[in-house]
Amino acid sequence: MTQKIITSAKTRQACIKAPEFINPRKDSPLFHHSDGLSMPPAFLWPAGLREPIMTAPTSYQFATAVASVLSLCVYAPRLRMKYCYDLVPHAALLQALFMAEQSGNKTKIAGVIKMLMDKIFKRDKDELWAEQDYDEVCQRHPDNKPTRPRITKIKLSPVVSRTELLKRVNDIDRKYGDTLTHLMYTDEIALAIDSNKREFGNNRVVFRQGYDYGSTTDQDYATSLSADVDFRVVIIFFGTPETMKRYMTRAEIEAGSMTRTIVVHVPDEDDAPMFRLLTPAEQKSVDNVLDTLLGKTYVKVQTEQGEEEHLAEEEYIDLSWLDHDVRKWCDQRKEEFSKTGSRALRVCYRRSSVSAFRFTGLVAYLYQLDENRPANWQKLCRQIYNYMANYILDTMLAEYGATYEAIKAEAENDKNTIQPSLFDSCPDEFSYDFIDQLVAERGGTKRTTEFLSTWKKKGWITMRIEDEVKMFTKTEKGKVVRGARNKKGGAA
Numbered sequence: 001m002t003q004k005i006i007t008s009a010k011t012r013q014a015c016i017k018a019p020e021f022i023n024p025r026k027d028s029p030l031f032h033h034s035d036g037l038s039m040p041p042a043f044l045w046p047a048g049l050r051e052p053i054m055t056a057p058t059s060y061q062f063a064t065a066v067a068s069v070l071s072l073c074v075y076a077p078r079l080r081m082k083y084c085y086d087l088v089p090h091a092a093l094l095q096a097l098f099m100a101e102q103s104g105n106k107t108k109i110a111g112v113i114k115m116l117m118d119k120i121f122k123r124d125k126d127e128l129w130a131e132q133d134y135d136e137v138c139q140r141h142p143d144n145k146p147t148r149p150r151i152t153k154i155k156l157s158p159v160v161s162r163t164e165l166l167k168r169v170n171d172i173d174r175k176y177g178d179t180l181t182h183l184m185y186t187d188e189i190a191l192a193i194d195s196n197k198r199e200f201g202n203n204r205v206v207f208r209q210g211y212d213y214g215s216t217t218d219q220d221y222a223t224s225l226s227a228d229v230d231f232r233v234v235i236i237f238f239g240t241p242e243t244m245k246r247y248m249t250r251a252e253i254e255a256g257s258m259t260r261t262i263v264v265h266v267p268d269e270d271d272a273p274m275f276r277l278l279t280p281a282e283q284k285s286v287d288n289v290l291d292t293l294l295g296k297t298y299v300k301v302q303t304e305q306g307e308e309e310h311l312a313e314e315e316y317i318d319l320s321w322l323d324h325d326v327r328k329w330c331d332q333r334k335e336e337f338s339k340t341g342s343r344a345l346r347v348c349y350r351r352s353s354v355s356a357f358r359f360t361g362l363v364a365y366l367y368q369l370d371e372n373r374p375a376n377w378q379k380l381c382r383q384i385y386n387y388m389a390n391y392i393l394d395t396m397l398a399e400y401g402a403t404y405e406a407i408k409a410e411a412e413n414d415k416n417t418i419q420p421s422l423f424d425s426c427p428d429e430f431s432y433d434f435i436d437q438l439v440a441e442r443g444g445t446k447r448t449t450e451f452l453s454t455w456k457k458k459g460w461i462t463m464r465i466e467d468e469v470k471m472f473t474k475t476e477k478g479k480v481v482r483g484a485r486n487k488k489g490g491a492a
Contacts, residue, residue, distance in 0.1 A: 017062060034390035045065070063109050066359075067264075073094055077092075077232070097238075167227070181233065185235075185237075258400040329385075338455070423455065
């Protein structure tokens with residue numbers, strides 16, 4: 001009994017909740033999907049994630065969890081997972097923007113990333129030194145250059161030309177016969193903004209392609225590198241909210257960069273509690289996980305020429321037990337779109353689900369490697385997926401939704417932004433002319449008859465003819481669906 005009470009207290013204290021994010025339209029029903037939800041308590045996460053999360057103060061645990069998961073995605077480049085809506089497998093590829101005010105405690109989260117990435121950074125340094133040694137030999141002996149080594153550097157600078165970026169990926173591909181997951185990391189996103197202003201350093205399209213496993217990037221130059229590679233990248237950028245706006249321009253929002261991004265607001269606290277250092281036991285636990293992941297990436301093979309390094313076989317994780325949760329969540333968002341007609345919601349929910357699925361897949365993989373995982377680890381993963389899908393959608397809509405709606409509205413010569421629920425804008429009884437006028441005022445490409453047809457099929461309304469006028473009445477089912485959605489914090 002005593003143990004149960006202690007665990008309950010820990011659960012209340014260690015519950016991971018997202019920090020408040022800047023919400024430009026708090027009155028909108030589109031920004032409350034994650035209300036009342038939370039992540040599992042820190043001590044129930046798998047080894048490798050549990051330790052860094054537990055070193056963080058409560059208000060920083062969510063940002064720490066996201067940073068830790070993205071870091072370990074780089075350590076799992078051979079992991080594959082099946083998303084229920086896709087035939088092509090997915091890899092653990094995620095992109096996140098961490099927003100913090102000037103001197104706003106972002107170094108605390110950056111420190112966790114650097115701690116987790118230390119083994120790869122050291123490996124990168126050895127590769128970089130090998131490349132520098134080669135360059136120095138070539139300078140000393142320009143007429144007798146040795147064979148250029150294949151450099152397998154993982155971390156990429158945000159200040160990189162497209163040719164250099166493709167060279168890094170191509171080197172790994174030619175050495176191993178497949179590519180790895182690269183990390184694009186900077187605690188100053190202004191570096192990436194400045195780099196992207198230059199034509200040869202503008203990698204925005206490449207970043208978008210790097211979100212998807214199997215999406216190839218190529219170039220064919222007579223005087224430079226010609227390559228066709230599968231670029232896979234985890235992106236972690238830090239910056240102020242104002243700088244982030246310069247990074248996520250209207251053009252990027254329209255092109256799809258916004259839907260590939262997890263937005264995390266780092267708490268801005270004057271008297272922020274200190275992160276504690278890992279204990280020796282915690283550090284050993286983290287190191288064991290990282291070494292295990294590296295062992296599942298690189299294998300040593302003895303040949304006649306000596307020991308050679310190869311990539312391990314791709315490892316597929318069975319996540320079919322998560323399919324029901326994914327489909328249910330997506331069906332709820334489809335239903336919500338049928339009521340609201342929000343185009344931002346429609347484009348944002350799809351990749352919100354994909355990113356949450358990949359996030360959860362990496363966590364599930366680590367649970368399976370953890371001999372001391374809790375018995376209900378799959379239930380915890382379901383909780384993580386549902387929270388992350390809702391949180392990613394909320395922050396995406398809050399940061400970029402209105403701009404996306406404005407872009408679409410301008411394309412149709414209309415100035416509307418994110419719309420309130422069309423279904424809820426109608427009274428319990430309304431005429432065809434009433435709903436037709438609402439649809440006309442809202443603009444968009446969807447016709448009145450399409451909304452009415454969807455609502456009738458779902459059983460939300462009934463129709464009758466009264467004095468030669470089409471009249472519609474909301475059913476109890478429609479009202480119950482609306483009430484359930486509002487109770488859960490969703491748009492109706």
